[in-house]
Amino acid sequence: MKDAYFIALGLVGNREDALELSQEAFYRAYKHFDQLNDQERFFPWFYQILRNLCFSHLRKRRLRRAESLDELDSEPPQFGPADAFDPEMVAERNESKDRVWRAISRLDEKHREVIVLRHFRQLSYDEMARVLFCNRGTVTSRLYYARQRLKEILEGSPETDGFADGSADELRKGGQRV
Amino acid sequence: MTCQDYKDFMMGYLDNELDEAQKRAFESHLSGCPECRREIEEFTKLKRITDDVTLVEPEDRLWQQYWGRLYNRIERGIGWMVFSVAGILLLIYGGFTAIESVIRDPAVGVLLKVALLALLTGLAILFVSVLRERIYFRSRDRYKDVRR
Incomplete structure (x- = not known):
């Protein structure tokens, strides 16, 4: 239950949606339990239901936002940034943590999920490969590109959340040191 | 092996997912490759600041209500299903009765x-x-x- 909630929270970024989506995933798993061929593989099967729900929810949310902006005849919608990630969801908040949380919300779905599984649920590479239905090599490569992208966002392009605090400087210095 | 090949080891090294032989091979590559050393240092810092982010644990009340709300959802799902099946059956029955009465009616x-x-x-x-x-x-x- 907690795993489902926290994974959903990492993917959609706010408590109400995470609760709703994780419960909907359990409901669908219950309804389609007969489709699970091997009960030992419950978690990977359940994870697929949960992630599909979360990503489809995010797409609908973006679409709604785009439509409302369209109606207002405003500037073209910008997908991705912030994506309604609630900063209140971060424990013991500080500027650096808020920036990392916002940066995660800017990652694309494929990269966001590996970061969530690795950093928030501490899954091993083998466990991640099982839930993502891919091999270890793919997990490694996705993590590499996800972290690379996260680093780029944190190092700060003009319109993104640059690292204004010590951690950012640390990262930047790391990049210039050698 | 090239730096590109060692990039596959980089994440495993960072997350402690390499076996001893791979770890040794990667460390030996690192000692002679400033580019990879710089990259691993950056990733290490990134990992540290990302690991620092923990998510707020919801209050106990919420966990206590979690399964109750799920149970309600399942119960309502079953309720709607039974209601829909009964509605469809009644509609079919009503339709057939109406048609039968029209067919049998000599005035039509x-x-x-x-x-x-x-x-x-x-x-x-x-x-x-x-x-x-x-x-x-x-x-x-x-x-x-x-x-x-």
Whole structure:
């Protein structure tokens, strides 16, 4: 239950949606339990239901936002940034943590999920490969590109959340040191 | 091996997912490759600041209500299903009764009766056709047994 909630929270970024989506995933798993061929593989099967729900929810949310902006005849919608990630969801908040949380919300779905599984649920590479239905090599490569992208966002392009605090400087210095 | 090959080891090294031999090989590469050393240092810092982010644990009350809300959802789902099935059965029964009374009514013109029967025959053909198509494609669907 907690795993489902926290994974959903990492993917959609706010408590109400995470609760709703994780419960909907359990409901669908219950309804389609007969489709699970091997009960030992419950978690990977359940994870697929949960992630599909979360990503489809995010797409609908973006679409709604785009439509409302369209109606207002405003500037073209910008997908991705912030994506309604609630900063209140971060424990013991500080500027650096808020920036990392916002940066995660800017990652694309494929990269966001590996970061969530690795950093928030501490899954091993083998466990991640099982839930993502891919091999270890793919997990490694996705993590590499996800972290690379996260680093780029944190190092700060003009319109993104640059690292204004010590951690950012640390990262930047790391990049210039050698 | 090139730096590109060692990039595959980089994440494993960072997350402590390499075996001893791989770890040694990567460390030996690092000692002679400033570019990879710089990259691993950056990733190490990134990992540290990302690991620092923990998510707020919801209050106990929420966990206590979690399964109750799920149970309600399942119960309502079953309720709606039973309600829908009963509604469909009643509609079918009502429809047939109405049609039967029209057919048996001598006051209703023959043309109307023929049109009504033709309408029903058309609906029946459409229903059988769709059903047959669904059964045909389901029996030949190569992906129906794909493990979920």
